[in-house]
Amino acid sequence: MDENMKPMPPVGQEYARATGMAPALNGNVAAARASQRDFPNPMAFIHADNERRLPAFGGEFQPGLYRSVEARKFANPAPLGLSAFALTTFVLSAVNLGVRGVSVPNIAVPLALGYGGLVQLLAGMWEMAVGNTFGATALSSYGGFWIAYGVLLTPNWNILGEGGPYMAESGSASMGDSALGFFLTGWFIFTTILLLCTLRSTVMFFMLFFTLDLAFLMLACGAFAEADGNMEVSHKLHQAGGGFGMAAAFLAWYNAFAGIADSSNSFFLIPVFHFPWSEKGREDRIAAKSERDNA
Template sequence: MAEPVHHNNALEKDMSAQSAASTGLNGAGQHPAAYRGGGFDYSNPMAHIHSGNETRLPAFGGEFQPGLWRSVEARKFANPAPLGLSAFALTTFVLSAVNLNARGLSAPNIAVPLALGYGGIVQLLAGMWEMAVGNTFGATALSSYGGFWIAYGILLTPHWNILGAGGPYATDAVKAIDPKMGESAVGIFLTGWFIFTTILLLCTLRSTVMFFLLFFTLDLAFLMLACGAYANDNNAMEASHKLNQAGGGFGMIAAFLAWYNAFAGIADSSNSFFLIPVFHFPWSEKGRENRVANKTERQTA
């Protein structure tokens, strides 16, 4: 008489889980929750590279990360995003104040030391540290804007004389500044940064409201300043002045939004009596998670 077969259900369940983990699929043939980002199955396989068994948290401007990101506590490196955001914010604040003609300021040269030192070198270093912690977006954005400030500082440095009298954009006859060349060159320079910022802006559409608004206002600042340069090229001086002021206004908002995200990345229960909200978009991973939680609570009630 054959002996009955006894099944070890716990062992079989454990072996099934290990098999699913080795293939990256659950029992239904789908990616597990750690891969799906709270219910969303990514079609981009690159999104799964660093998932594994690590906790993946929602998008957060304080980490300069528009997608799922790893907790700071799980890393050996500090979070470099607040440093880069602060460097960007202060330099943008000063230049935007000049563009707004605050207290009668009109010459932007006061921004040169900040552009080369804090907004340039320090932000570039923060971008390189973002590369070390595996944040591709943060590394690209902070390093690029660090390069922007270094380039802009060089542009305004009298020693280089790029836009000054007798420089490469001056007429040969009287060695005076030719606005049709100089302003067009600055306009093209700023247009390129507008395009780059638009690309980054598209990557924040599923993050948080404060993170998105940072790039949205910065994008508008570059657009207004570029249009102001083109208007100056066309001798529309009044329009150019208004566009530069509009660029300064959007830049000022972008600066405070950068500080806001920086504070969100620095403040925690160990150093602050309060935490500021970041407002997740309803279509983001965190937004969908909150909707599901609220729906479950209503059903339970």
Template sequence: MADKVTGNHLEKQESHSSGSNPNGPNPVNLRGGGNYGYDLRNPMAHIHTDNEARLPAFGGEFQPGLYRPVEARKFANPAPLGLSAFALTTFVLSAVNLGARDISAPNIAVPLAFGYGGLVQLLAGMWEMAVGNTFGATALSSYGGFWIAYGILLTPNWNIIGEGGPYRNAAAEAIDPHMHESAVGLFLTGWFIFTTILLLCTLRSTVMFFLLFFTLDLAFLMLACGHYAVDNGASTAAGMLTKAGGGFGMIAAFLAWYNAFAGIADSSNSFFLIPVFHFPWSEKGREVRLARAATRESRA
């Protein structure tokens, strides 16, 4: 099978050559925009060719589905920057949620939420927009907005959700002094729903890409339930849920760094490339199975 690019879509056509390569399609036919080395059917693949002295970076492209060919792109791949910004900010806040070194106040996460996880990730999302990646632009820009909003929520002395906040209702607080916990729970629940939507779009990509969103989704869910538990008076359960959210957040942070490294490392700057493990039902997974079957037939 070879790929033919028509407009923004990919069309598959049968090869009429009887001497086709048994190891799979010609890598040149899978690329767009010169020697960028991206697999058009799944950008989470690193294409190895014998005629390249320096292999292009695997990509870590923040696009789990069919990828439009890169044509005369003047921007570098912004995905590793956005992933790194997300990873570090998530790592620090998750460490606080886990109670690392007896730290309980999340104030240290505020400057990261504004400067790195917020502003830098938002810029990376805008650059994803510039290169035509809808998924990457939506995800990175949204999580950049999340960190800015969460930074405002945690900013000392602004006290948005506590006593003295701009929307304080003294009468309601007299009835339920912990009602702001449910408000934060709703905030996190909304991000759980959004992350679930993105998660569904990664089911045909790679294992590492899917696990990033899966663990992040569980982190949002655990943290939201932890706030609901406080409002219900279940302080012990709330503590356990918060630590569970911190644990899943920590895993998500390292998975984000993993995917970022996959997008940065190439043969010019690293002695090794890390695997991203294509799902068997993905385009790349099916391609590998067909290539292996063709190889076995040729040997038989």
């Protein structure tokens, strides 16, 4: 028997324990077994293509659905959209936190228009092409958010600055701060809707939208506090928004890595922690119960 075709010992997954051999990564049995011989790794066989399942849920951007899109014609666009969102959010959140004394957010404009805006919008359109309604809605919407926010911060547009329409109308910045609060509150409501659609997915995917939702809420409240003249409260709320935004950025990168990493490019995969009541969580409980019954 060819060495590459010899059965492998169980490797810590119900499927492997039940069948006595590890499922192939990316459909390549020989390569997967060779990789396990050369680089023993208990997480190496965390998923299998014969189950039509992705390496990790978060990278597919499909709430409640961890199975891959049937007959995909091109690569998974979700990691690209998540990465574009993560970097732009990271930079703006660093400014909101006042890292190294930076308080002017205009450095986020090129990222907001180019990477977080245009690239994320394109990723959302590609999600639509593979039939992923949630991914298309979320990535396209946040791409639109970053483009809008980049326009808002562009000096030549002067939407909120001195001499702008709000200053000319009211003679103070309070009307502009309230309008910004409306803008951010709308995105808080939208993110809450998406958050509800992640309750049957994974912990890491849910936490991404949960932290982002809190970031929008803190920033909206900060804008309203500034409109009311409570500058100290506004400063603290903006810092809180920056903190939650920073967490959302790293969670977006985490989920992006979950969608990128496989046996061809990584020695390990990262866990995404399926909720017990999710489809995958129920399957794991059923598999564990069957294993106990068989024992």
